[in-house]
Amino acid sequence: MFVPKNASRSRIKEAEVGRRNRAEITRALSQGQVTRRDLLKMGLFSGAGALAWKHGLNPFVNSAYASIPTGFPSSPLFGVLPFTQPMLRFDVLPRVPNPLTALTPTPTEQANTTQQPVPAVLGGGTGPVEGRPPGPIWAHQRWNQFLPQIGMEATQLGARNNTTYNPQVASQFNSGVPAGGNIPLKFHPGLPTQAENTVWTFNGTIPPKLAIGRYGEPLLFRHHNGLPADITQNNGFGRHTISTHEHNGHHGAENDGFTGAWFYPGQFYDYHWPIVLAGHFSINTAATDPKAGTPNGSGGITKIPGDWRETMSTHWFHDHMFSHTSENVYKGNAAMFNIYSAIDRGNETINDGVNLRLPSGRLKDFGNLEYDVNLMLADKAWGNDGQMVFDIFDRDGFLGDAVTVNLAYKPYFEVERRKYRFRILNGSVARFYKIALSDGKPMIQIGNDGNLLPAPVTLTQLDHIGIAERYDIVIDFSRYAIGTKVAMVNLAEHNDGREVSHDLSLADALAGNSSDPGVGKFLEFRVVRNPATPDVSQVPAVLIPNPDLSAIPVVRERLFEFGRGASQPSADPITADPDGEWGIKSEGGQMLAADFGRVSAMPSAGKREVWTLRNGGGGWDHPIHIHFEEGQILERNGSLANVPAWERGRKDVYRLRPGGEIKITLQFRDWGGMFMEHCHNTVHEDHAMLLRWEINNGGAPFLRPLPTPIPTPQGVGFQDPTVLPTA
Amino acid sequence: MKTTNILKPLVLSLAVAAAVAALPAAHAQTATQSAAPVSSSAATASSTAAAPSATSLVKVRGFVTGSPETVGFTGTAVVNSQLANDPDFNLPQLIFTLDMSGVSGFGSQSHAQYVITGPEIIQRRLAPSHAVEITFPFVVSGGSPLATQTGVASFAIDVDQNTGYITQASGSVSTPNF
Ligand SMILES: [Cu+2]
Numbered sequence: 001m002f003v004p005k006n007a008s009r010s011r012i013k014e015a016e017v018g019r020r021n022r023a024e025i026t027r028a029l030s031q032g033q034v035t036r037r038d039l040l041k042m043g044l045f046s047g048a049g050a051l052a053w054k055h056g057l058n059p060f061v062n063s064a065y066a067s068i069p070t071g072f073p074s075s076p077l078f079g080v081l082p083f084t085q086p087m088l089r090f091d092v093l094p095r096v097p098n099p100l101t102a103l104t105p106t107p108t109e110q111a112n113t114t115q116q117p118v119p120a121v122l123g124g125g126t127g128p129v130e131g132r133p134p135g136p137i138w139a140h141q142r143w144n145q146f147l148p149q150i151g152m153e154a155t156q157l158g159a160r161n162n163t164t165y166n167p168q169v170a171s172q173f174n175s176g177v178p179a180g181g182n183i184p185l186k187f188h189p190g191l192p193t194q195a196e197n198t199v200w201t202f203n204g205t206i207p208p209k210l211a212i213g214r215y216g217e218p219l220l221f222r223h224h225n226g227l228p229a230d231i232t233q234n235n236g237f238g239r240h241t242i243s244t245h246e247h248n249g250h251h252g253a254e255n256d257g258f259t260g261a262w263f264y265p266g267q268f269y270d271y272h273w274p275i276v277l278a279g280h281f282s283i284n285t286a287a288t289d290p291k292a293g294t295p296n297g298s299g300g301i302t303k304i305p306g307d308w309r310e311t312m313s314t315h316w317f318h319d320h321m322f323s324h325t326s327e328n329v330y331k332g333n334a335a336m337f338n339i340y341s342a343i344d345r346g347n348e349t350i351n352d353g354v355n356l357r358l359p360s361g362r363l364k365d366f367g368n369l370e371y372d373v374n375l376m377l378a379d380k381a382w383g384n385d386g387q388m389v390f391d392i393f394d395r396d397g398f399l400g401d402a403v404t405v406n407l408a409y410k411p412y413f414e415v416e417r418r419k420y421r422f423r424i425l426n427g428s429v430a431r432f433y434k435i436a437l438s439d440g441k442p443m444i445q446i447g448n449d450g451n452l453l454p455a456p457v458t459l460t461q462l463d464h465i466g467i468a469e470r471y472d473i474v475i476d477f478s479r480y481a482i483g484t485k486v487a488m489v490n491l492a493e494h495n496d497g498r499e500v501s502h503d504l505s506l507a508d509a510l511a512g513n514s515s516d517p518g519v520g521k522f523l524e525f526r527v528v529r530n531p532a533t534p535d536v537s538q539v540p541a542v543l544i545p546n547p548d549l550s551a552i553p554v555v556r557e558r559l560f561e562f563g564r565g566a567s568q569p570s571a572d573p574i575t576a577d578p579d580g581e582w583g584i585k586s587e588g589g590q591m592l593a594a595d596f597g598r599v600s601a602m603p604s605a606g607k608r609e610v611w612t613l614r615n616g617g618g619g620w621d622h623p624i625h626i627h628f629e630e631g632q633i634l635e636r637n638g639s640l641a642n643v644p645a646w647e648r649g650r651k652d653v654y655r656l657r658p659g660g661e662i663k664i665t666l667q668f669r670d671w672g673g674m675f676m677e678h679c680h681n682t683v684h685e686d687h688a689m690l691l692r693w694e695i696n697n698g699g700a701p702f703l704r705p706l707p708t709p710i711p712t713p714q715g716v717g718f719q720d721p722t723v724l725p726t727a
Numbered sequence: 728m729k730t731t732n733i734l735k736p737l738v739l740s741l742a743v744a745a746a747v748a749a750l751p752a753a754h755a756q757t758a759t760q761s762a763a764p765v766s767s768s769a770a771t772a773s774s775t776a777a778a779p780s781a782t783s784l785v786k787v788r789g790f791v792t793g794s795p796e797t798v799g800f801t802g803t804a805v806v807n808s809q810l811a812n813d814p815d816f817n818l819p820q821l822i823f824t825l826d827m828s829g830v831s832g833f834g835s836q837s838h839a840q841y842v843i844t845g846p847e848i849i850q851r852r853l854a855p856s857h858a859v860e861i862t863f864p865f866v867v868s869g870g871s872p873l874a875t876q877t878g879v880a881s882f883a884i885d886v887d888q889n890t891g892y893i894t895q896a897s898g899s900v901s902t903p904n905f
Contacts, residue, residue, distance in 0.1 A: 419873075440862040440903045442875040458844055458872040460862040476873050492850075499820065503849045505860035506905060539872065564815060618811025618820055637809070642824075644846060658820040658850070659811030 012073045019073065019389070026392045027236040030327060036579045074517070075382045075402050080190040080409065083487075083524040086175030087411035088183070089167035090210035090336060090374045093202075099151025099220045107151075107220050107270050109143040110135060113715070119229040122264060122713040130270060131225070131263020132254065133709040133716040138261075141252035141671055146274035148220035152211055155224035156242055156333065157204030158196035159185035165207075169361075173370045175414040175526075183207075187402070187409040192386030197235040199388060200227055201332035206407045208376055208427075209335040212367050213275050215294040215311070215342075216304040221246075221271040229265040237390040238331040239324035240265050241711070246317045246337065247468060248450055248627060248652035250278050250310075253673020256627055259322040259690065260575060260596035264713045275339060277306025278630070279547075280670050282606070284308070291354050293342030295366035299350055301342040309547040310630065310650075311341045312450035314423045314470045316376075322596055323577050326398065326429050326682035330390055332407070334427045336374045340366045343544065344452060348537035358446065359421040359474060359537035371420045371537065373413070377465075378427040379403050379518050395581045396620075397430025397497020397683040401517040403490065412485075412524040417478045418535035421446070424471045430497035430681045431518055432464040432621070432655075435471075436506050438487040438521060441479065444539055445646050447472025451630060452543040453649040463646060464492060464500060466623030466655040468680035471646075474539050480527045487521035494518065497683060498620035499658055546632055546649060549667060552608040558601060561585040562624065562656065562679060562689060563616025566593040570722070574710055577688035582679065584691050585616070587726035594678075594688035597708040599723045601677075601693035608667040610634065618659035622684060625653045627675040631664035653680055668695050674706050693727075779892035782807045783884075787830055789900030791865075791878040798841050798865065798876075800900040802830030805846075806882060810853065810891025819853040821891055827863050827880060830900070840868045843878075853891070857884045862903060879903050 028034045096102045105112055111132035118127045132138055162183040171178040185194045185206055202209040204226075213219050227240040234240065241264055245257030254261075255271045263269045277284075277292055284292050285305050292308035293301035319325055319333035340346050346360040346367040361368025379400030383389045391398055402409055426433060437443065437460075445457045449470050456474070465471050480486065491509045493516040495501040502514075509519050566583020567590055570576035575597035583591040586600045603609050611631075613624050630650035636642035637660055654662050678690035694706055707718035783806045790799045805826040813819045825847045832841030847861045859882045866875040878900055885895040 436862065438905060440877040440879070440905045442864045442872075442877060444872055456872060458864045458866070458875045460864045460877050461847060463848060464850070498816070500850050501818075501820075501852055503851065506862055507860065510905065617813060617815055619813030619816040619818055644848070645844075657811075657822060658813075659809070660822075 016073050019383070019391070022391050022393045023236055023389065026390060029392060030234055030237045030239055030324065031232045035573070036323070036577060075380070075400070076384055076386065078191055078386065080188045082410035082521065083412045085188050085408055085411050086177050087405050087408050087413040087523065088177055088207040089169060089174045089369070090406065091162065091165050091205065091207050092168045092210045092212060093152045093154060095212060096151040096153070097149070099148045103151050103153070103220070103222060105129065107148060107222070110139040116266070118713045119266065121230045125714050127264070127267070127712075127714040129267060131267040131711060131716070132269050133261055133711070133718070137706060138254045138709070140254060140272040142274070143272065146218040146272070146276070148218045148272060150213070150217055150219045151222065152219065153222045153224065154202040154209060155204070155226040156200055156202065157226040158228070159194045159199040159201070160196065160204040161185070162205035167369070169369050175412065187380065187404055187407065191409065195235055195387055197228065197233050199332045200238055200328070202335050208407055210374055211317070211335065211337040212340070213273065213337060214340040214366060215275050215277060216302060217294065218272065218274040221273060222268050223271060224268045225263055225265050227265045235387065237327045237392070239321050239328060241321055242328060242333065243320045244269065244271060244317055245320040245627070246271065246273055247315055247625070248630065249273055249315065250276065250312070250628065250670065252671040253628070253675055253694070256673070256675055257317070257320040258596070258674055258709070259320045259676060260711070261709050262321050262711050264711070276670065277304060277308065278310035278669055279307035280305050282669065291343055293354065295340060295342060295345050295347070297365050299365060301352065301354060307547050308343060309545055311343055311452070311544055312339055312630070313344045313447055313452055314472055315339060315450050316425050316427070316468075316470070323686050323688065326686050327390055327392065329427070329682055330398065330429050331388075334376065334378070336376065336423065336425060338367065338374070338423070346372060356452075356540050356543060357536070357538040359419040362533070371418065372423070373420060374406070374423045374425070375523070376406050376425045376427045377403065377433060377522070378407065379431045394497060395683055395687050397681045399431055399494055399497050399518065403518055403522040405523045410522055412526055414526045414528045415477045416529055416531040417480060417482065417527055418531045419474055419476045419478070419537050419539070422473050422475065423447070424465065424473065426465045426467050426469050428467055430467065430683055431494060432466050432492050432500050433490045434464050434492035434500070434503055435462045436460060436489050436491055437475070438489050438510060440506055441486070444474040445471055446474055446539065446543060448646055448649050449652045451650040453646065454545045455542060455645070456539050457645045459646070461491065461506070463644065464655060466621070466653055466680065467682065468623060468625055469653045469655070477525065477527050478535065482527055482529060484527040486525050486527075488523040489521050490519050492519070497681065500621065544649070549608055549632070549665060552667060554610050554665070555604065555607045557610045557612070559587055559612045559614065560677065561591070561614040561616045562622045563591055566591040566688070568593040568595065570595045570597065572597055575708060579687045581687040582684045582689035584689055586691065586724055589724065589726060592691070594690035595722070596692055597719065597721050598692060599694055599705045599721050599727050600691040602696040602705065602723070602727045603668045603693065604696045605668055605672060608665060610663060610665050612661060612663045613654055613656055614661045615656035615659055621656060621658055622679040622681060622689070623653045623655045624677065625680045626666065626677045628671070629666045629668055631666045633662060633664050635663040637661055779887050779890065779894045781809065781892055783893040783896045785882065785896045785898045787880060787898040787900055790902070791876070791900065792902045793876065796834050796836040798832040798834055800830050800832045800878065804830055804880070804882075804898055806884065806893060806896050806898070808884065808886055808891050808893050821851045821853050821857070821886060823849045823851065823857070823859055823884065825849065825859065825861060825880070825882065832865055834867070841865045842868045853888065855885060855888060857886070858882070859884060877903050
């Protein structure tokens with residue numbers, strides 16, 4: 001989406017005109033003044049995509065610049081240079097003990113339908129204080145068994161200064177930046193402050209938020225929607241209704257952030273995250289396995305039921321609003337969630353035979369962050385005024401030209417001469433990254449998505465990290481002298497949002513031999529001192545072996561194909577997205593655009609299935625996310641030999657690669673309800689490569705299939721779903 | 728022998744070349760079970776020019792100078808090329824998988840064996856010829872991953888435009904200079 005640096009002035013002007021035209025329509029659509037159906041009728045959106053580029057919406061079609069896929073003018077840097085600001089560590093959300101008494105109103109099993117006035121702009125009258133669908137089906141499953149012990153609250157808000165910043169590390173572990181302060185919402189101190197309704201984040205502030213959880217300690221996340229009630233107050237993109245997905249939580253579906261279970265400004269939604277090991281009700285039920293455990297707060301372990309091989313470590317949570325996820329996540333609805341356990345404790349000194357002692361710290365029983373650093377990568381773009389912009393007309397996938405880490409433009413981070421763990425999240429809309437260090441030195445990958453790998457993998461160039469994927473890596477800075485600077489470098493060049501067009505060599509990436517401004521150095525490490533205490537952290541040769549599913553019979557195989565030109569049989573104005581630029585074909589049927597009222601698969605509780613995810617073409621890649629259960633990759637393109645070591649663990653996002661096919665196995669356990677499967681290129685997801693699946697029996701909800709929620713500010717209604725015959 | 732600094736790399740390279748030449752045959756023939764075309768050459772780079780195939784066995788040689796010792800590499804890299812056709816946008820992709828695990832290193836002083844882990848996966852637009860330069864990790868066999876070092880492998884790969892099959896490929900190993 002970038003115009004080359006050396007573009008002529010006429011080209012830049014043409015791009016600016018195109019940008020303005022497209023921004024007008026993005027604004028109208030995001031504000032509900034026109035629908036996708038209207039745009040399709042006007043010929044601005046079409047299944048084939050070609051018609052979308054008329055009326056000057058694409059400045060480069062039929063011009064001398066037709067070879068450029070789509071373009072905005074470059075984001076102006078206002079004289080800002082790379083690596084001139086510190087990267088701020090994540091802002092840790094406070095953990096409130098006893099949420100049942102500490103939160104007001106008291107969290108409830110079923111949605112709290114206490115009425116409150118609804119603003120006139122949302123139709124007036126009254127509506128429930130909680131946006132969760134009411135009644136027993138959307139009640140928190142097994143609530144009394146897993147009453148929340150910790151509460152966390154956050155409010156989705158427009159941009160404002162952060163006066164409560166708490167990274168939970170001393171300033172020397174945060175490039176000298178202390179807690180507190182008054183942090184403006186800027187991507188760099190030299191860039192303009194973002195307007196209130198340009199950026200919407202958790203609590204309206206940066207850096208992004210980090211939730212801390214541990215196994216066996218049920219957590220209640222109360223998410224308030226503090227966004228403007230007036231749908232037009234969005235500075236051109238972003239939808240004020242939200243649904244928060246804990247990616248990839250093993251929780252009941254009422255807490256999954258279902259795409260059709262959004263809540264409105266003025267409401268909250270209580271998400272109940274019990275944080276149990278998968279297999280809680282079927283494996284190690286007496287909690288005798290010493291490896292299935294959680295930190296007890298005083299150096300010991302509390303044993304818990306379930307399969308310790310299902311222990312997860314690195315999650316994130318983000319918006320999942322139907323048809324508007326890309327806008328909202330881009331606008332700032334993205335946070336991370338570190339989950340601690342006996343085996344991945346976040347304490348490098350406790351030597352109990354279970355704790356892996358990965359780089360972290362030593363001061364607290366669990367969850368030390370000194371040497372365990374969350375990194376969120378996201379490419380952004382802004383206009384001449386420095387305000388962030390977005391283009392929904394780029395249905396290949398929106399690409400920004402400014403890479404940010406933790407929402408800071410190309411920052412630096414000070415490190416000691418020792419090992420660090422980095423939990424890298426690709427929080428972009430459509431960009432893949434391929435990460436190397438600027439000196440080519442190795443990194444050790446220890447985790448992929450939420451999960452530690454069976455064994456660490458040493459790499460000098462990481463594989464593509466697709467949108468929503470997480471790579472946990474260890475870098476040993478003890479090999480460097482004090483004063484050394486070494487950077488993370490992106491080798492993956494995009495020409496459009498469909499796929500990586502060219503992986504560069506490290507030498508070429510460093511030399512700037514790419515038209516893509518996303519290529520090159522994006523984060524600089526500065527080695528500033530020796531550690532105060534010796535580095536006792538470890539990278540053990542065995543991390544977490546895969547759960548053994550071989551004894552569980554496969555009851556069904558399914559085939560999902562991800563492609564273009566989808567049809568939409570439903571005319572439902574709420575549940576069905578008419579824009580089938582992208583879609584999913586289930587079991588060889590029709591290529592369908594998303595309808596959250598349609599159930600496409602109904603696997604049985606407790607059973608195991610094998611799913612084949614096929615990329616329907618070679619002109620694009622898709623990082624496919626399957627909610628709720630971790631999968632193991634059995635084959636790539638027909639063979640296990642094609643599955644590299646760093647994909648041999650458990651996953652929740654599966655990059656198909658152009659023209660590729662992947663076979664995975666999943667077991668459906670412990671909880672019930674409606675979940676999703678979709679491309680995590682969120683533009684593909686919104687247009688409308690997403691399907692709903694639900695667990696066919698077991699779990700708490702009782703109706704099969706489940707009624708589809710239809711949220712309104714005055715309350716959530718329900719309607720009957722449709723079910724694919726092959727479900 | 729006293730050498731100037733300028734001559735030092737040359738002397739080292741000769742020492743490594745001698746060490747590489749003395750490697751037992753098994754080290755250089757770790758991937759002969761595949762039916763793909765292989766040609767051998769005494770040069771530091773070799774090429775395949777037999778019947779096109781998705782997978783090509785490419786003999787690679789070279790050395791990586793550095794601390795604690797210079798390491799000579801020899802062996803067979805398995806290079807695979809997958810064509811992903813794109814009827815929609817006519818921008819077909821190639822996915823190269825470069826597996827260097829059949830290339831082993833030999834320490835010039837310790838005489839220890841070094842192993843390479845991988846593979847490396849590189850995505851490109853379809854074109855007839857590709858220069859693919861990658862970095863690769865290597866470590867003393869059985870050694871700590873924290874002692875891993877980095878080498879550079881450079882491949883020249885020609886592909887058939889209809890099948891993506893490799894028509895010719897050569898490769899070599901060299902010292903990183905970043
Ligand atoms: Cu996609």
